[in-house]
Amino acid sequence: MRAQNQLLHSRARVRPRYALFPLEGYPPSRLPTWPGVEARVLASPALGAAFVEELIDLKKGQGGGTEADGRVETFLHVISGSIELTVDGRTQPLGPGGYCLVPPAADYTAAGTSDSRLILLKKVYEPLPGVTPPGLFVGDAAKVPGEVYMGDQGARLQTLIPDELPYDLAMNIFTFETGHSLPYVETHVMEHGLWFLQGKGLYYLDDTWMEVEKDDFIWMGPYVPQSFYATGPVASKYLYYKNVNREIHP
Numbered sequence: 725m726r727a728q729n730q731l732l733h734s735r736a737r738v739r740p741r742y743a744l745f746p747l748e749g750y751p752p753s754r755l756p757t758w759p760g761v762e763a764r765v766l767a768s769p770a771l772g773a774a775f776v777e778e779l780i781d782l783k784k785g786q787g788g789g790t791e792a793d794g795r796v797e798t799f800l801h802v803i804s805g806s807i808e809l810t811v812d813g814r815t816q817p818l819g820p821g822g823y824c825l826v827p828p829a830a831d832y833t834a835a836g837t838s839d840s841r842l843i844l845l846k847k848v849y850e851p852l853p854g855v856t857p858p859g860l861f862v863g864d865a866a867k868v869p870g871e872v873y874m875g876d877q878g879a880r881l882q883t884l885i886p887d888e889l890p891y892d893l894a895m896n897i898f899t900f901e902t903g904h905s906l907p908y909v910e911t912h913v914m915e916h917g918l919w920f921l922q923g924k925g926l927y928y929l930d931d932t933w934m935e936v937e938k939d940d941f942i943w944m945g946p947y948v949p950q951s952f953y954a955t956g957p958v959a960s961k962y963l964y965y966k967n968v969n970r971e972i973h974p
Contacts (some may be wrong), residue, residue: 735935736761741945742929743771744936752781758788766941769918773943775847775965782807782836783946789833792828797849798826799895801865801963803921805840809833811860823884823895830860843919843963850892850970858890865897878904887968894968897948898952899961900925905953914966916944923960927952 725748726732737744737939745766752762753779762781767773780788782805790798800809801823809818810843811832818824818834826832828849834842851857863884870880885895900923909928925935928951929944936942937956944950954960 735930735940737934738771739930740772741948743767743943744927744929744934745941746934746937747779747939747941752902754804755788757790758786759786761786765839766860766919767943771943772945773917774915774967775845775917777846777941777943778844779919779941780842780844780897782834782840782842784836784840785837785933787833787835789831792829792831794828794849795844797828797893799843799845799893799965800824800826800834800893801843803841803843803919805836805838807834807836807840807842808837809862810835816862818862819864820938823863823865825858825861825885825893825895827859827892829857836848845893845895845917845965847893847967852889852892852970855889860884868897870899871896873898876907879906888891889969892967892970894966895922895963896962896966899959899962900952900954902954902956906951909949911947911949913946913972914968915944916948916950916964916966918942918962918964921961921963923954924956925952925954925960968970 735746755763764779767777803817806819868882873879873881880899881898920940926933927936
């Protein structure tokens with residue numbers, strides 16, 4: 725927050741096919757399923773996204789969750805702190821880097837065992853004829869290997885959700901050492917929700933290079949030209965979503 729004698733400005737950009745939101749200037753929302761919790765709705769259909777992504781800041785002892793509706797699946801990632809995750813009555817701890825994918829048929833709650841920050845992503849699950857929908861999937865990013873991306877030792881990709889037909893979404897972590905980048909400008913049918921975990925760099929969206937840093941959020945709609953290269957003294961790292969493994973219908 726700036727003092728009254730300072731000029732106001734922002735890196736925020738909202739365009740028809742993409743958006744960039746720094747955390748500064750992004751007011752919290754009150755969500756009934758997370759009572760008393762500071763929550764920020766980063767992406768939603770109102771923006772143009774076909775998913776909802778939220779930033780949840782829990783104080784120790786706070787919590788929330790969702791009752792199963794048979795329609796919406798939820799991905800939860802612990803950015804910092806620790807929680808107790810309860811899915812259909814079974815409880816387990818998740819620390820920094822812990823994550824889960826909760827299927828539409830399951831109830832879940834998350835309770836902060838310390839002050840914690842979470843990323844939540846919700847989307848309508850797309851059934852695939854002849855394929856059994858996945859159950860609860862729980863993981864730890866620290867235990868997911870970073871695979872060298874397209875021969876560049878300075879770019880590593882962690883695939884958090886199995887790349888298999890039952891799953892209709894991908895959640896990945898990309899890490900770039902300073903000076904390394906995506907090898908080209910991508911253009912594709914998938915959309916992205918991207919939370920910047922660490923570092924800083926330049927992101928190319930549509931036809932413009934923009935500075936980005938830790939705690940920025942980016943929404944990229946389908947077919948938006950996009951690329952990234954890392955700058956600054958530490959490696960850059962971001963968590964991102966994309967919709968995958970389903971036919972595209974007219």
